[in-house]
Amino acid sequence: MSQTDTTVGGVEAPPTRDRSRPYWTSRRRDQLTGYLFIAPQLLGSLVFVILPLILVVWYSLHEWNVLAGTFEFVGTENYANLADDTNLGSVLRATGLFSVGLVVFNLGLALLLAVLLNQKLRGTIVFRTLFFSPVVVSLVAWTIVWGFLLQDNGGVNGLLDTVGVDGPNWLRGEGTAMFSVVVVQVFKNVGLNMVLFLAALQGVPAELYEAAEVDGASRLRQFWRITVPMISPTILLTSIITVVGSLQVFAQIAVLTQGGPGTSTTVLVYYLYQQAFQFHHFGYGATLSIVLFVIVLALTVLQWQMRKRWVHHES
Amino acid sequence: MNRDLSPRTKLVLYGVLLVLAIPFVFPTWWMVTSSLKPIADIFSFPPQLLPTSPKLDAYQRVFELQPFGQQYLNSLYIALVVTVGTLAVAALSGYAFARIRFRGQNVLFLVILAGLLIPSEVTIVPLFQMFFKLGLVDTHWPLILVPILGAPSVLATFIMRQFFISLPGELEEAARVDGLGRFATFSKIALPLSRPALGAVAIFTFLHSWNLYLEPIVFLSSPEKFTLPQALTQFVDAYGGPMWNVQLAAASMTALPVLVVFVIAQKQFVEGLAHTGLKG
Numbered sequence: 004m005s006q007t008d009t010t011v012g013g014v015e016a017p018p019t020r021d022r023s024r025p026y027w028t029s030r031r032r033d034q035l036t037g038y039l040f041i042a043p044q045l046l047g048s049l050v051f052v053i054l055p056l057i058l059v060v061w062y063s064l065h066e067w068n069v070l071a072g073t074f075e076f077v078g079t080e081n082y083a084n085l086a087d088d089t090n091l092g093s094v095l096r097a098t099g100l101f102s103v104g105l106v107v108f109n110l111g112l113a114l115l116l117a118v119l120l121n122q123k124l125r126g127t128i129v130f131r132t133l134f135f136s137p138v139v140v141s142l143v144a145w146t147i148v149w150g151f152l153l154q155d156n157g158g159v160n161g162l163l164d165t166v167g168v169d170g171p172n173w174l175r176g177e178g179t180a181m182f183s184v185v186v187v188q189v190f191k192n193v194g195l196n197m198v199l200f201l202a203a204l205q206g207v208p209a210e211l212y213e214a215a216e217v218d219g220a221s222r223l224r225q226f227w228r229i230t231v232p233m234i235s236p237t238i239l240l241t242s243i244i245t246v247v248g249s250l251q252v253f254a255q256i257a258v259l260t261q262g263g264p265g266t267s268t269t270v271l272v273y274y275l276y277q278q279a280f281q282f283h284h285f286g287y288g289a290t291l292s293i294v295l296f297v298i299v300l301a302l303t304v305l306q307w308q309m310r311k312r313w314v315h316h317e318s
Numbered sequence: 319m320n321r322d323l324s325p326r327t328k329l330v331l332y333g334v335l336l337v338l339a340i341p342f343v344f345p346t347w348w349m350v351t352s353s354l355k356p357i358a359d360i361f362s363f364p365p366q367l368l369p370t371s372p373k374l375d376a377y378q379r380v381f382e383l384q385p386f387g388q389q390y391l392n393s394l395y396i397a398l399v400v401t402v403g404t405l406a407v408a409a410l411s412g413y414a415f416a417r418i419r420f421r422g423q424n425v426l427f428l429v430i431l432a433g434l435l436i437p438s439e440v441t442i443v444p445l446f447q448m449f450f451k452l453g454l455v456d457t458h459w460p461l462i463l464v465p466i467l468g469a470p471s472v473l474a475t476f477i478m479r480q481f482f483i484s485l486p487g488e489l490e491e492a493a494r495v496d497g498l499g500r501f502a503t504f505s506k507i508a509l510p511l512s513r514p515a516l517g518a519v520a521i522f523t524f525l526h527s528w529n530l531y532l533e534p535i536v537f538l539s540s541p542e543k544f545t546l547p548q549a550l551t552q553f554v555d556a557y558g559g560p561m562w563n564v565q566l567a568a569a570s571m572t573a574l575p576v577l578v579v580f581v582i583a584q585k586q587f588v589e590g591l592a593h594t595g596l597k598g
Contacts, residue, residue: 036500037420044411044430044475047467052433055441055448062443116338123323124331132584133339139580139587140346142529143547144569148349151562156361158348190341195591202592251437254531258551272439272532279443280536288443296440303435 056296062289069283081290090266090274097181098270098298102249104185109245110238112189113196118226120197121204131201135194142191146258149187150174153259180260180268188255192248196241203237204230243306250299271295346573353377353567360562376567384549385542386568393546393572396461397527403466404474404523405516412478413504417490433472438464439532446536460537461545465527474519481515482508518590528576546572 066077085091116134120127137145152158153173160170173183207230215225231238253272256262262269262277269277275295279288323331347367352360354372380386414420415427438445449460465471485508493503509516534548541552550572553564580587 033418033500034420037414037418037423040414040418040504041411041426041430043407043467044471045426047407047463048430048433048469048472051445051464051468052436052441052472053429055444056432056436058444058447059441062447119331119335119338122331124328126332130335130339131588132581134342135584135588136346136577136580137342139525139576140573141547141550141569141576143531143550144349144573145345147550147560147565147569148345150560151352151566152345152348158344190345194342198588198592247437251439253439254529254547257531257535275439275442276532276536280446285443285447292440292443296436299437299440300435 059289059292059296062286063293065286065289067285067289069285077286081286084287085290085294090269093266094269094271094274097266097268098250100181101185101252101268101270102246104181105188105249105252106242106245108185108189109193109196110242113193113200113241116193116197117200117204118230120201131198134197137191138194140191142254143258145191146187146255149183150259153183153187174260175264177264177267180264184252184255184259184268187259188249188252196245199237199241200234203234207233239306239310243303246302246306247299250295250302271298346577349566349573350570353563353570355563357561357563376563377571379561379564380553380568380571383564384544384552386549386571388542389544389546389549390571392458392543393528396458396545397524399462400465400527401520401523403462404471405520407466407471408474408478408519409509409512409516410504411475412480413482413508415475415479416482417487417504417508418500430472430475433469434476436469438469441469442532442536449537455537456539456543457537458543461527461530461533464533465523465530470523470526474523477519478512478515481512485511514590517586521587521590525576 063081064076064078065074066080067074120131120134154160155172155175159173163170171179173179211229211233212225215229220228250270251272252270253276256268256270256273257276260268262273271291272295275288275291278284278291351367351369353376354374355366355369356371356373356375359366359369411430415423445460445464446455449455454460489511490503490507493507498506529547530545531547534545538544538548541549544552550565550568553561553568555561
């Protein structure tokens with residue numbers, strides 16, 4: 004870039020700087036402005052993202068007991084402990100179950116709602132508002148209400164009773180606790196994905212459907228052959244957002260189940276929190292942070308790779 | 319999919335939509351109505367959809383049991399400061415990456431983008447240690463500084479950059495030719511044009527801060543410094559069981575302001591976020 008500084012009208016400028024020209028040319032001033040503009044974000048990223056990421060690797064090689072005030076280098080011991088940790092298997096399983104459940108239910112319901120609201124129907128804006136409204140309700144407030152509703156004698160079972168069904172104790176059952184947490188989270192945030200899908204659906208040209216109609220293709224066939232390929236970039240985007248978001252779930256677990264019953268809903272972030280901030284095993288907590296980071300990284304890379312296969316057109 | 323429907327199909331669709339709406343609307347309804355019921359009526363059978371004799375006792379208890387007013391103010395001012403700060407930081411850096419050419423631009427952009435790949439949960443242990451060493455644990459600084467400057471604002475920077483790239487450059491060039499400096503061009507021309515993007519970023523930043531839970535419970539220990547999500551879970555009786563009507567009253571007070579703003583401005587809300595998501 005500096006090359007253009009010394010070239011005026013295609014003629015090479017003399018190697019020594021022309022003293023009659025001011026040092027602060029508009030190009031130089033512009034460069035400095037650029038650096039000043041990005042400075043807060045760049046410094047913030049270095050101090051609050053990159054540095055902690057390096058530190059978390061460093062801490063994972065140490066045994067750190069805050070209560071005892073000890074901090075000693077233990078090499079890969081924490082990583083060896085991962086293999087011996089009898090909880091880790093069920094933690095990873097719970098994390099995987101939550102992610103898969105969330106992605107399937109969330110994307111499925113979001114797409115269903117978006118397709119329904121994309122019909123020529125009066126009052127769709129009212130329904131869109133209703134489906135979206137939990138997004139703006141405070142997360143913990145929403146979770147508390149569901150905790151209240153899902154109790155053994157709570158509102159959900161009360162409603163089930165009126166139709167003669169004896170509901171289980173949702174949050175205390177090994178089989179139903181994870182399902183309940185997923186469902187609570189889906190209703191909270193499905194509106195976001197629904198809105199993204201709606202925007203994508205409205206971008207599909209109507210002529211495509213008209214042509215398919217002429218060819219006699221059924222509605223279902225049109226959905227799979229036209230709609231899904233045309234909105235596949237949005238499906239990719241929402242699935243990345245949803246998967247990464249699902250790995251970060253914490254408040255819902257802390258409020259609804261505290262990881263129980265047993266460890267059936269102890270997801271990775273909740274386990275990390277327990278180890279580091281409840282049991283004060285900061286070194287092991289740092290090691291679990293790295294496990295989380297590796298999973299997030301691997302899934303994001305994987306999804307980008309898959310993009311080539313199933314994203315039909317890139318906008 | 320936008321074809322005219324027969325009246326029968328329409329009726330079926332309305333039925334399906336109404337049934338689907340129940341789990342989205344019922345919890346908020348149940349939260350507000352139950353908070354007005356005496357504790358004995360909360361679990362009555364069959365469930366009462368409306369309180370028989372609404373009482374505000376639970377709302378009064380909320381303020382007696384905790385410094386709830388203070389906690390409300392904490393959440394409010396933290397979310398506002400974080401929103402304004404994020405807008406400033408993200409607009410400046412987003413503009414620079416979109417519109418100004420400087421050396422090392424691409425590398426620096428990648429350094430910042432790394433924040434998108436690193437969830438804040440991954441760095442919570444070192445961040446706690448850093449703030450502990452600085453003596454800033456049990457203050458609001460970590461809840462303000464990290465969101466404004468750290469990973470959460472990276473998405474905002476990315477969205478602002480995408481928006482500034484999509485703006486036509488002629489206006490700015492004209493302003494530059496007329497002798498306007500970079501900052502003046504940015505603040506007088508580009509920034510006013512970017513109101514839709516700023517609005518969307520403001521909405522999701524505010525919601526993110528308002529909902530934060532892990533960070534407050536890690537960093538804060540004094541009840542008068544708590545934020546709302548953290549405070550909500552503290553209404554328990556002597557045996558550690560939740561005091562439901564009090565919790566639900568507090569939850570209602572937390573949920574309602576944002577919900578009311580949303581109902582008034584829902585078009586901007588939804589479209590802003592849809593816009594953001596597509597750009598991101």
